[in-house]
Amino acid sequence: IAGITQAPTSQILAAGRRMTLRCTQDMRHNAMYWYRQDLGLGLRLIHYSNTAGTTGKGEVPDGYSVSRANTDDFPLTLASAVPSQTSVYFCASSDGTGDPKQQFFGPGTRLTVL
Amino acid sequence: GQNIDQPTEMTATEGAIVQINCTYQTSGFNGLFWYQQHAGEAPTFLSYNVLDGLEEKGRFSSFLSRSKGYSYLLLKELQMKDSASYLCAVVDSNYQLIWGAGTKLIIKP
Numbered sequence: 001i002a003g004i005t006q007a008p009t010s011q012i013l014a015a016g017r018r019m020t021l022r023c024t025q026d027m028r029h030n031a032m033y034w035y036r037q038d039l040g041l042g043l044r045l046i047h048y049s050n051t052a053g054t055t056g057k058g059e060v061p062d063g064y065s066v067s068r069a070n071t072d073d074f075p076l077t078l079a080s081a082v083p084s085q086t087s088v089y090f091c092a093s094s095d096g097t098g099d100p101k102q103q104f105f106g107p108g109t110r111l112t113v114l
Numbered sequence: 115g116q117n118i119d120q121p122t123e124m125t126a127t128e129g130a131i132v133q134i135n136c137t138y139q140t141s142g143f144n145g146l147f148w149y150q151q152h153a154g155e156a157p158t159f160l161s162y163n164v165l166d167g168l169e170e171k172g173r174f175s176s177f178l179s180r181s182k183g184y185s186y187l188l189l190k191e192l193q194m195k196d197s198a199s200y201l202c203a204v205v206d207s208n209y210q211l212i213w214g215a216g217t218k219l220i221i222k223p
Contacts, residue, residue: 040122042203042213042214042215042216043157043201043203043213044213045210045211048210090157102147102159103159103211105156105157106156107155108155108156
Protein backbone atom coordinates (compact mmCIF):
# COMPACT_ATOMS: atom_id res chain seq x y z
CA ILE A 1 0.00 0.00 0.00
CA ALA A 2 1.47 3.34 -1.09
CA GLY A 3 2.06 5.91 1.59
CA ILE A 4 4.34 7.08 4.35
CA THR A 5 5.49 4.99 7.27
CA GLN A 6 7.06 6.23 10.49
CA ALA A 7 8.87 4.37 13.24
CA PRO A 8 8.62 4.02 16.11
CA THR A 9 4.92 4.63 16.81
CA SER A 10 5.79 5.91 20.25
CA GLN A 11 8.86 6.21 22.43
CA ILE A 12 9.78 7.23 25.95
CA LEU A 13 13.29 8.60 26.09
CA ALA A 14 15.58 9.77 28.86
CA ALA A 15 16.86 13.32 28.56
CA GLY A 16 20.30 13.49 27.00
CA ARG A 17 19.83 10.38 24.87
CA ARG A 18 20.16 10.38 21.10
CA MET A 19 17.14 9.33 19.06
CA THR A 20 16.38 8.91 15.36
CA LEU A 21 12.82 8.96 14.07
CA ARG A 22 12.45 7.12 10.81
CA CYS A 23 10.30 8.10 7.85
CA THR A 24 9.92 6.27 4.55
CA GLN A 25 7.65 7.02 1.59
CA ASP A 26 7.03 4.92 -1.50
CA MET A 27 5.25 7.53 -3.63
CA ARG A 28 8.49 8.82 -5.21
CA HIS A 29 7.69 12.30 -3.91
CA ASN A 30 10.48 14.86 -4.23
CA ALA A 31 9.69 16.91 -1.15
CA MET A 32 9.58 15.69 2.44
CA TYR A 33 8.92 17.46 5.72
CA TRP A 34 9.15 16.97 9.47
CA TYR A 35 6.63 18.68 11.74
CA ARG A 36 5.97 18.66 15.43
CA GLN A 37 2.47 19.08 16.80
CA ASP A 38 1.87 20.35 20.31
CA LEU A 39 -1.45 20.93 22.04
CA GLY A 40 -2.84 24.36 21.27
CA LEU A 41 -0.28 25.07 18.58
CA GLY A 42 -0.35 24.50 14.86
CA LEU A 43 1.94 22.08 13.10
CA ARG A 44 5.42 23.59 13.15
CA LEU A 45 7.96 22.78 10.48
CA ILE A 46 11.27 21.46 11.81
CA HIS A 47 13.19 20.64 8.63
CA TYR A 48 12.35 19.98 5.03
CA SER A 49 13.93 18.57 1.90
CA ASN A 50 12.92 19.67 -1.59
CA THR A 51 14.80 16.82 -3.26
CA ALA A 52 17.24 14.04 -2.42
CA GLY A 53 20.58 15.46 -1.30
CA THR A 54 19.21 18.79 -0.09
CA THR A 55 17.72 19.89 3.23
CA GLY A 56 16.54 23.15 4.76
CA LYS A 57 15.62 24.56 8.14
CA GLY A 58 12.04 25.22 9.09
CA GLU A 59 10.52 27.27 11.87
CA VAL A 60 11.90 25.24 14.83
CA PRO A 61 15.11 23.46 13.74
CA ASP A 62 17.21 23.79 16.92
CA GLY A 63 18.10 20.46 18.51
CA TYR A 64 17.18 18.47 15.38
CA SER A 65 19.04 17.32 12.30
CA VAL A 66 17.97 15.54 9.12
CA SER A 67 19.51 13.85 6.12
CA ARG A 68 18.15 12.91 2.70
CA ALA A 69 20.43 10.33 1.16
CA ASN A 70 17.75 9.05 -1.22
CA THR A 71 14.21 9.86 -2.36
CA ASP A 72 12.41 7.51 -0.01
CA ASP A 73 13.96 8.10 3.42
CA PHE A 74 14.08 11.20 5.61
CA PRO A 75 15.23 10.44 9.16
CA LEU A 76 15.04 13.03 11.95
CA THR A 77 17.67 12.90 14.69
CA LEU A 78 17.58 14.41 18.14
CA ALA A 79 21.24 14.56 19.16
CA SER A 80 20.60 15.05 22.88
CA ALA A 81 16.92 14.98 23.76
CA VAL A 82 15.38 17.52 26.15
CA PRO A 83 11.92 17.48 27.79
CA SER A 84 10.72 20.36 25.57
CA GLN A 85 11.04 17.99 22.62
CA THR A 86 8.15 15.94 23.97
CA SER A 87 5.65 16.11 21.13
CA VAL A 88 3.97 14.24 18.31
CA TYR A 89 6.16 14.20 15.23
CA PHE A 90 4.71 13.92 11.74
CA CYS A 91 6.59 13.24 8.55
CA ALA A 92 4.98 14.39 5.31
CA SER A 93 5.72 14.36 1.60
CA SER A 94 4.53 16.09 -1.55
CA ASP A 95 5.26 15.50 -5.21
CA GLY A 96 6.73 18.89 -6.10
CA THR A 97 7.89 22.28 -5.01
CA GLY A 98 7.27 25.77 -6.41
CA ASP A 99 3.66 24.87 -7.12
CA PRO A 100 1.66 24.14 -3.95
CA LYS A 101 0.80 20.49 -3.71
CA GLN A 102 -1.04 18.68 -0.97
CA GLN A 103 1.11 17.04 1.63
CA PHE A 104 0.58 13.43 2.63
CA PHE A 105 1.26 12.63 6.26
CA GLY A 106 2.62 9.62 8.04
CA PRO A 107 0.85 8.25 11.12
CA GLY A 108 3.10 10.12 13.54
CA THR A 109 5.52 9.28 16.34
CA ARG A 110 4.58 10.18 19.89
CA LEU A 111 7.78 11.03 21.74
CA THR A 112 8.07 11.62 25.47
CA VAL A 113 11.36 12.91 26.90
CA LEU A 114 11.74 12.53 30.64
CA GLY B 115 4.82 38.13 11.66
CA GLN B 116 2.72 35.38 10.22
CA ASN B 117 -0.55 34.52 11.85
CA ILE B 118 -3.40 32.09 11.22
CA ASP B 119 -6.50 32.39 13.41
CA GLN B 120 -9.19 29.77 13.84
CA PRO B 121 -11.71 29.20 16.64
CA THR B 122 -10.39 26.70 19.15
CA GLU B 123 -13.54 24.63 19.43
CA MET B 124 -17.03 24.46 17.93
CA THR B 125 -20.05 22.31 18.67
CA ALA B 126 -22.77 21.36 16.20
CA THR B 127 -25.66 18.93 15.92
CA GLU B 128 -25.79 15.87 13.71
CA GLY B 129 -27.51 16.70 10.41
CA ALA B 130 -26.87 20.42 10.73
CA ILE B 131 -24.48 22.78 8.91
CA VAL B 132 -21.36 24.33 10.43
CA GLN B 133 -18.96 26.97 9.15
CA ILE B 134 -15.36 27.05 10.39
CA ASN B 135 -13.58 30.33 9.78
CA CYS B 136 -9.91 31.02 9.20
CA THR B 137 -8.26 34.43 8.95
CA TYR B 138 -4.65 34.87 8.01
CA GLN B 139 -1.82 37.40 7.82
CA THR B 140 1.18 35.95 6.05
CA SER B 141 4.20 37.02 4.03
CA GLY B 142 2.80 36.34 0.61
CA PHE B 143 0.00 34.01 -0.39
CA ASN B 144 0.13 31.04 -2.72
CA GLY B 145 -2.98 29.20 -1.68
CA LEU B 146 -4.83 27.86 1.32
CA PHE B 147 -5.39 24.27 2.41
CA TRP B 148 -7.93 22.68 4.73
CA TYR B 149 -7.06 19.40 6.41
CA GLN B 150 -9.05 17.10 8.67
CA GLN B 151 -7.41 15.41 11.64
CA HIS B 152 -9.15 12.80 13.76
CA ALA B 153 -7.85 12.41 17.31
CA GLY B 154 -4.63 10.42 17.38
CA GLU B 155 -4.36 10.30 13.60
CA ALA B 156 -2.52 12.13 10.82
CA PRO B 157 -3.98 15.14 9.01
CA THR B 158 -5.69 14.33 5.70
CA PHE B 159 -6.31 16.70 2.80
CA LEU B 160 -9.77 18.21 2.33
CA SER B 161 -9.43 21.17 -0.04
CA TYR B 162 -7.17 23.72 -1.68
CA ASN B 163 -8.14 27.27 -2.74
CA VAL B 164 -5.95 29.72 -4.59
CA LEU B 165 -8.58 31.86 -6.33
CA ASP B 166 -11.43 33.76 -4.71
CA GLY B 167 -14.71 31.94 -4.47
CA LEU B 168 -16.33 28.74 -3.37
CA GLU B 169 -15.07 25.23 -4.08
CA GLU B 170 -17.61 22.51 -3.48
CA LYS B 171 -16.74 18.87 -2.89
CA GLY B 172 -19.64 16.75 -1.72
CA ARG B 173 -20.73 17.71 1.79
CA PHE B 174 -17.70 19.95 2.21
CA SER B 175 -17.14 23.38 0.63
CA SER B 176 -14.31 25.85 1.06
CA PHE B 177 -14.42 29.58 0.40
CA LEU B 178 -11.59 32.07 -0.07
CA SER B 179 -11.38 35.87 -0.10
CA ARG B 180 -7.79 36.93 -0.68
CA SER B 181 -8.56 40.65 -0.23
CA LYS B 182 -9.97 39.95 3.24
CA GLY B 183 -7.42 37.33 4.24
CA TYR B 184 -10.30 35.00 5.02
CA SER B 185 -11.44 31.49 4.33
CA TYR B 186 -14.11 29.20 5.65
CA LEU B 187 -14.88 25.51 5.52
CA LEU B 188 -18.55 24.63 5.32
CA LEU B 189 -19.69 21.19 6.38
CA LYS B 190 -23.25 20.16 5.52
CA GLU B 191 -25.40 17.26 6.73
CA LEU B 192 -23.06 16.69 9.65
CA GLN B 193 -22.31 13.12 10.64
CA MET B 194 -20.82 11.84 13.87
CA LYS B 195 -17.68 10.85 11.96
CA ASP B 196 -17.09 14.53 11.18
CA SER B 197 -16.01 15.01 14.79
CA ALA B 198 -12.38 15.98 14.29
CA SER B 199 -10.01 18.91 14.22
CA TYR B 200 -9.96 21.04 11.07
CA LEU B 201 -6.66 22.67 10.20
CA CYS B 202 -6.24 25.74 8.02
CA ALA B 203 -2.84 26.21 6.36
CA VAL B 204 -1.59 29.03 4.13
CA VAL B 205 1.18 28.67 1.54
CA ASP B 206 3.50 31.63 2.06
CA SER B 207 5.86 33.39 -0.35
CA ASN B 208 8.50 30.67 0.19
CA TYR B 209 5.95 27.97 -0.62
CA GLN B 210 6.02 26.74 2.96
CA LEU B 211 2.81 25.89 4.80
CA ILE B 212 1.91 28.06 7.79
CA TRP B 213 -0.56 26.17 9.96
CA GLY B 214 -3.33 27.36 12.22
CA ALA B 215 -3.77 25.65 15.58
CA GLY B 216 -6.90 23.91 14.33
CA THR B 217 -10.57 23.93 15.26
CA LYS B 218 -11.90 21.00 17.24
CA LEU B 219 -15.41 20.21 16.01
CA ILE B 220 -17.69 18.30 18.35
CA ILE B 221 -20.82 16.75 16.85
CA LYS B 222 -23.70 16.00 19.17
CA PRO B 223 -26.56 13.63 18.32
